[in-house]
Amino acid sequence: MLDVVLPARQRRLGAGAQVWIPSVLVAAAMLLPIAYLIVRAAGAGDEGWSLLLSPRTGRILFNTLLLAAAVTATTIALALPLAWLTVRTDLPASRLWSVLTALPLVVPSYVGGFVVVTAFGPTGMLQQALEPLVGITRLPAVYGFPGSWLTLSLFTYPYVLLSIRAGLRGIDPALEEASRSLGHGTAETIRRISMPMLRPWIGAGALLVALYVLSDFGAVSMMQFESFTTAIYTQYQASFNRSYAAVLSLVLVALTVIVLSVEGRSQRARYYRIGAAAARRPRLVRLGRWRWPALLFCGTVVALGVLLPAGVVLYWLVVGLRHGQPLILTLRPALNSVYASALSAGAAVLAGMPIAMLAIRHRGTLATLITRLAYAGYALPGIVVALSLVFFAARTVPWLYQTMPVLVFAYLVLFLPQAVGTLRSALQQISPSQEESARVLGRTSRQALLTVTVPLVRPGAVAAAALVFLTTMKELPATLLLSPTGFETLATRIWSAATEGFFTRAAPPALLLLLISSLSMALLLSQERRGFDV
């Protein structure tokens, strides 16, 4: 039972006021950081704009684009085989590998960068392990591009992995089987059927990675790699110059627009889906002897992305305890982290739903603009978004400033794309025929949407919420500036201890952060099973 749905059919359902009004409101909120940047850049004067045209700007532009391209390509190269192995083959213990290979996402990049330096630095753990064996006293420097590339690839590939997994589970194997029965070989089937169908999912994950790389500060600053983000931070930290920082940030906004239009092409590919009730599990590919290299590959990625960070953090804990540092474990920051992240996740799903619907059901200029605006805050460094909201909130709603609603609003501006991306993928897998049937049976468009489509998208919504939850757990700059005064989270505890060199005090909150995030990752994957397997 094959049901090929062209976008036109989705669009015919249309988007009513219940989708348009919230979408416009959310998009307006997303405009705030850009409005702030324009206000500040206007005060930059000639010197600020000449800074933009200096050779240095060209260099950091090149660095930033190179890093984004390299990390995105690497994450796809890692995620495709991992997704295929865990979803489509008889890999031993594939459930366990599904969870483990997604876990690197819970490691914050500032912890990840530190871990990579500790392990692969010139005199790090790897060198110390190699010295007695082969007498290497110094490894080539991991700093700069190699370290940034390694760290960001290692801890962001799960964005692509999760997206491709969702895609693989949603594709009806009948298409691939038909291709084979028509005499096409495996390679031909992958090229002509599997890859084109997976393209929107690869694109959605890769977009999150590419834009994340533009905004990341934790990894690049640890690796001393000169990118746009480090240049922007330098303006704030060294010269208190908000205008120059704004000028540089506007360049990042322009880069975001370019990345979005590239990705927009992958989404224009036709997407196919299957009648939800008729789909069945594809037959698993038997790996045979190939399961050993497959296990080695999964094992290596998990060792680097999960065991290494956990190991390094535990190492710091043990070293500190041995030297008589007290083990300080307080529950309050953990509760605060969970509380703020849960609110952020709920808000992102509520705000993301209308945007995701608009994205797949409407193709006008305004709809495209609104969908793209959702990504405005995601590629900007956290400090820029945070200061823009400081500016607007303190001046217009001082009674709300530094309260939970403004903090949650900041998280929304920062992380909405993660929810929109996941929800959009989920909505694409729901047959419009079900909503159409409800309409034929006399429901209004609003009733049909709320009673048919919204419940069907629930597993996707939970997955989106879990993704935003995970990311909010790690968030630092907006939490520091916009949280209620005295509100501490695990991330602020880690930052606070680590910046002053109290690594052993940073270890317990870091472990707790990894633990809580892992649990929410398990929730995300259990929803994946319930949802896309139906």
Add this chain to the structure above:
Amino acid sequence: MKRSVTLASILIAVLVAGILAPASAQGVSLTVYSGRTRELVAPILEQFTKATGIAVRARYGETAELAATIMEEGANSPADVYVAQDAGALGALAFGGHLRRLPDAILQRVEPRFRSGDGLWVGISGRARVVVYNTRNLTTRDLPASIADFTTPRWRGRIGWAPTNGSFQAQVTAMRLLWGNERTRRWLLGIKANAPRVYRNNTAIVAAVGAGEIDVGFVNHYYLFQFLRERGTSFPARNYFFPGPDVGNLINVAGAGVVTTSRNIAAATRLVEFLLSADAQRYFANETFEYPLVVGVAAHPLLPPLGQIRTPAVDLNHLQALEETLRVLREAGIL
């Protein structure tokens, strides 16, 4: 459908509770923006509350980011007191008119060289710039008499620095004041020619010196002691002070000021005064290994006494001339 309505209402209810909760807990309380971390400042603030009954709520962040926050908040800033890591950020806020003059009685507890000339901020603790060196590869006899000498080729590939770090930039500002822009530029280019490793902060430099990644690093004196405390005295790094009144021995301050828009000026002033009390100063001396600035309070026994360090003749009030320093750093291709 019902469920999503329920979820939405729960979300809204929790948010509303979030707005009301801190408001109802508010009494007469001070809000402190601290560019120094919680680990260092929180115990002092607790002592203040115990001693005066004034509740203090603190927001911790990076010194510069909190300064930017106070500037963006404008007239509605909730901050009463601003505590900074270095004199430069205090200077930037003072220059923008965000700090108000402190009473003379407070200012006079500290030597003039450790406070703002206009009385807009006061130094709380002293942080000496030092050279941290790897004790396996070097002894003090291998180290030069002045920071100027690190431009010689024998230091090629052995130096670590943090050009984006505020304390380092303050030191470069001091160099400009003492040597002039041209000599400072030559020094920077000389160090750059020695292929120094760039680090993001002092902690990273001390860790790298301990790991033998580099042999020397330009840092503040007290970071080393955290490593000694956590890793034991076998940690192979120590601080080096130059013998003469060298700019390499600059003593910068962490300080505090009262924010112009504060509605609790009396209480805010009391907090600044408390930070200069003998108790608080002893705390900094014993816990953080920083130098107490109030006369009569002794430094930690592991440190050379403040009087023994021959500091350069630099007026800290001028360390706020950071814009010019950044220009020099940029022109030298370092930032």
